[in-house]
Amino acid sequence: xxxxxxxxxxxxxxxxxxxxKNEFTLEIENNYIINIAxxxxxxxxxxxxxxxxxxxxxxxxxxxxxxxxxxxxFINLQTFVKNxxxxxxxxxxxxxxxxLEREVYDLFGVKFLNxxxxxxxxxxxxxxxxPLLKNxxxxxxxxxxxxxxxxF
Amino acid sequence: MFESLSxxxxxxxxxxxYAVIIFTALMVAALILVYLxxxxxxxMQSRFGPMHVGPHGLxxxxxxxxxxxxxxxxxxxxxxxxxxxxxPILITLTVLLAFVAIPxxxxxxxxxxxxxxxxxxxxxxxxxxxxxxxxxxxxxxxSFLGAMRSAAQMLSYEVPILFSIAGVLILxxxxxxxxIVEAQSGLWFIILQPIGFxxxxxxxxxxxxxxxxxxxxxxxxxxxxxxxxxxGMQFALFFAAEYANIVLVSAIATVLFLGGGTGPLLPGxxxxxxxxxxxxxxxxxxxxxxxxxxxxxxxxxxxxxLVPLALINLSLTAIFKVIF
Amino acid sequence: xxxxxxxxxxxxxxxxxxxRFVAEINGEEIQNLKCDIGFLHxxxxxxxxxxxxxxxxxxxDRVDYLAPINSNFPLVLAIEKLANIEVPEKAEYxxxxxxxxxxxxxxxxxxxxxxxxxxxxxxxxxGMREREKILSIFEKLTGAxxxxxxxxxxxxxxxxxxxxxxxxxRFLTDLDNKLVQYNKLVTxxxxxxxxxQGVGKLSKDLALKYGVTGPSLRASGVNYDIxxxxxxxxxxxxEFDVPTYQKGDAYSRxxxxxxxxxxxxxxxxxxxxxxxxxxxxxxxxxxVFKVSPGETYIPTEAPRGELGIYLVSDGTExxxxxxxxxxxxxxxxxxEELAIGQKIAxxxxxxxxxxxxxxxxxx
Numbered sequence: 001x002x003x004x005x006x007x008x009x010x011x012x013x014x015x016x017x018x019x020x021k022n023e024f025t026l027e028i029e030n031n032y033i034i035n036i037a038x039x040x041x042x043x044x045x046x047x048x049x050x051x052x053x054x055x056x057x058x059x060x061x062x063x064x065x066x067x068x069x070x071x072x073x074f075i076n077l078q079t080f081v082k083n084x085x086x087x088x089x090x091x092x093x094x095x096x097x098x099x100l101e102r103e104v105y106d107l108f109g110v111k112f113l114n115x116x117x118x119x120x121x122x123x124x125x126x127x128x129x130x131p132l133l134k135n136x137x138x139x140x141x142x143x144x145x146x147x148x149x150x151x152f
Numbered sequence: 153m154f155e156s157l158s159x160x161x162x163x164x165x166x167x168x169x170y171a172v173i174i175f176t177a178l179m180v181a182a183l184i185l186v187y188l189x190x191x192x193x194x195x196m197q198s199r200f201g202p203m204h205v206g207p208h209g210l211x212x213x214x215x216x217x218x219x220x221x222x223x224x225x226x227x228x229x230x231x232x233x234x235x236x237x238x239x240p241i242l243i244t245l246t247v248l249l250a251f252v253a254i255p256x257x258x259x260x261x262x263x264x265x266x267x268x269x270x271x272x273x274x275x276x277x278x279x280x281x282x283x284x285x286x287x288x289x290x291x292x293x294x295s296f297l298g299a300m301r302s303a304a305q306m307l308s309y310e311v312p313i314l315f316s317i318a319g320v321l322i323l324x325x326x327x328x329x330x331x332i333v334e335a336q337s338g339l340w341f342i343i344l345q346p347i348g349f350x351x352x353x354x355x356x357x358x359x360x361x362x363x364x365x366x367x368x369x370x371x372x373x374x375x376x377x378x379x380x381x382x383x384g385m386q387f388a389l390f391f392a393a394e395y396a397n398i399v400l401v402s403a404i405a406t407v408l409f410l411g412g413g414t415g416p417l418l419p420g421x422x423x424x425x426x427x428x429x430x431x432x433x434x435x436x437x438x439x440x441x442x443x444x445x446x447x448x449x450x451x452x453x454x455x456x457x458l459v460p461l462a463l464i465n466l467s468l469t470a471i472f473k474v475i476f
Numbered sequence: 477x478x479x480x481x482x483x484x485x486x487x488x489x490x491x492x493x494x495x496r497f498v499a500e501i502n503g504e505e506i507q508n509l510k511c512d513i514g515f516l517h518x519x520x521x522x523x524x525x526x527x528x529x530x531x532x533x534x535x536x537d538r539v540d541y542l543a544p545i546n547s548n549f550p551l552v553l554a555i556e557k558l559a560n561i562e563v564p565e566k567a568e569y570x571x572x573x574x575x576x577x578x579x580x581x582x583x584x585x586x587x588x589x590x591x592x593x594x595x596x597x598x599x600x601x602x603g604m605r606e607r608e609k610i611l612s613i614f615e616k617l618t619g620a621x622x623x624x625x626x627x628x629x630x631x632x633x634x635x636x637x638x639x640x641x642x643x644x645x646r647f648l649t650d651l652d653n654k655l656v657q658y659n660k661l662v663t664x665x666x667x668x669x670x671x672x673q674g675v676g677k678l679s680k681d682l683a684l685k686y687g688v689t690g691p692s693l694r695a696s697g698v699n700y701d702i703x704x705x706x707x708x709x710x711x712x713x714x715e716f717d718v719p720t721y722q723k724g725d726a727y728s729r730x731x732x733x734x735x736x737x738x739x740x741x742x743x744x745x746x747x748x749x750x751x752x753x754x755x756x757x758x759x760x761x762x763x764v765f766k767v768s769p770g771e772t773y774i775p776t777e778a779p780r781g782e783l784g785i786y787l788v789s790d791g792t793e794x795x796x797x798x799x800x801x802x803x804x805x806x807x808x809x810x811x812e813e814l815a816i817g818q819k820i821a822x823x824x825x826x827x828x829x830x831x832x833x834x835x836x837x838x839x
Contacts, residue, residue, distance in 0.1 A: 047684050047686075049687045049782070049801065050799070052786045052799045053799075054771075054788050055797070063786070069698060070698060094685065094687075095686050095809070095813070096687040096806050096809055096810075100805075120514075122838060122839075123514060193597070196598060197597070197598050198602075199601065363596075364667055366595070367821075440597055442595075442665065443594035443595040443665070444595030444671075445667055446821045
């Protein structure tokens, strides 16, 4: 743990936001995601438990929760994706990223580069718009698909 | 009045009478057994089973039969109509024909063939043909898969049945059903042939496609059974044929291993019914106790375990017969 | 060899939910499996953004309808953490007792449904019979048989009724005897073993890579139970074991869940002894209460795995974002890789043993 903490403190691209006894919250730039993921994978953080996306109007905050389950250690990686920008996919390194990133794409519209199959997962395949964005009402009303049901 | 008719006409009338009696008896038996199975299942699962229709649900199977009879027969679009219609008729026919050679007590039998038991075995093999033709006539990919599995299973299990019956034949020295019953007047064959009995019983359950061997008609597997496309009276015929088949194998087990319709005090036919009934109840209780086996486990159990065991049983019986 | 495509349609003859598999099969072996989910997507997360905090609790009932109290738990804990509300001790004990009872009910239903998948109908009836007793206890306690809406911010909705302890203890002694019977009927049954041993082997490596949690992970050799590792509520005061098996096949997962029923019974018995006789059952916050801005993630151990809620609040009376992390989502993703090379009958056994239900996956 100390080894990891000192490594992270010395790393310029990583900012430690909070630190509890076995859980770190780190903030990084979104182009550093693959490097930090490789680093943590080497430290036995094998599982990507979930990806939380929060819509902050001009950008979307992504929080990746990585876990070293056998040793009960967790890391929450925070990063921001501005509207219209992309971020690299982690599906090569963490297998659970496959569906988790599809869900974020489906509900928020974040595009992940190099994802094997970035299609909608929860909504129908021909759904237009991204429902969990804060301005979803406007974007869904603009869609011209007569078969699309909106309950707004 | 009957003296003026020629012997041929009397024969034909007699056969028709027997045919009607067997058909009615088996259809009624199927109705009663359906009700009985649901009650047995219910009580084994600490619930009551049918209670609503009639006192204690006694009229339930009558209501089901009326519903099935009044349903409109449906034909799938690409079905081969002739094969589709013939399949349930064929299966009912084969099972009914087998009952012709079963002795109900020491002397009552409709046709005392010299090759009695072999005739019955041959007819039960025909059941496979009607299953496969039912699936073929349905032109449904999934019921065909189910029928293929069923055909593999039934054909494989014919072999242990044959060997276990051969053990009985060695002891009785004749294939006539009445002779087999006579040969057990001293000692029932279940005591002389315990392994043979177990092999026969397990294979018979597999022949009738009952749990734990009911993969071909399983509802919770994704591939639906061979009789999915049937409705109404045709489905009722399949259903009745299945229960009649259960009665048939139980009756054969009674005759071959439990001494047929013999016993003290009560008339022979009553004893026959009681013994058959015990086996039927046993087959029913299997369904509600065991999960089902996978098809490859079913086939390998037959070939790797039952057939060698049956061969050993047969050789031991032959050796003992020569010595004693 | 040519493969044919088999569509295992949205309707299933078991209580798993609405899920569609598209399998490419060669003979009897599966070469490729795709899961089509989203039939039960009710966008609970979006709805919760438009409701006040306490109004969101019934929606979490419907996330995992077989263990509703376990699904209420993380939301209530997250709100209490952000709003700094302390829960009275009696309420904590009531919460733990009811969520362990729910865990038993969920495992009993799974026991029945798993056996139904394999073809034996009787254990389904037995599981339902036992679960019925739990549901009637809950009906006396909360008024509802299935979706209780029982946990509240700061405690629980109602106090325990007078005969609660007697009812629960009677049920537990009865279940003890019945479990011996079920072990004889199912666990030691040679056909059951032949269908489940060696089937659906989930290696520890694969389970960790996919983020699988809960009993499926414990059956693959990782001793990880959130109630022990990140204790919440009063779990740190209770003594119980965490059953772990090494093989990772369907039989191990079955045994883990049956042993978990035993552990839950232990927990309930301890709680009934330790619970304070007098106390408040709720520490009521004001009706319109605002939560200080912040975010937090609370993981809890639901019967199916880790159920967690990430709550983001912006200081108003409605949450800004609620994300529900369900165990079924990751496990179903894992099934796509696990099924390759298996026979169709084994796929049904594997899927049943992983205990996935679709409302949790789709939310």
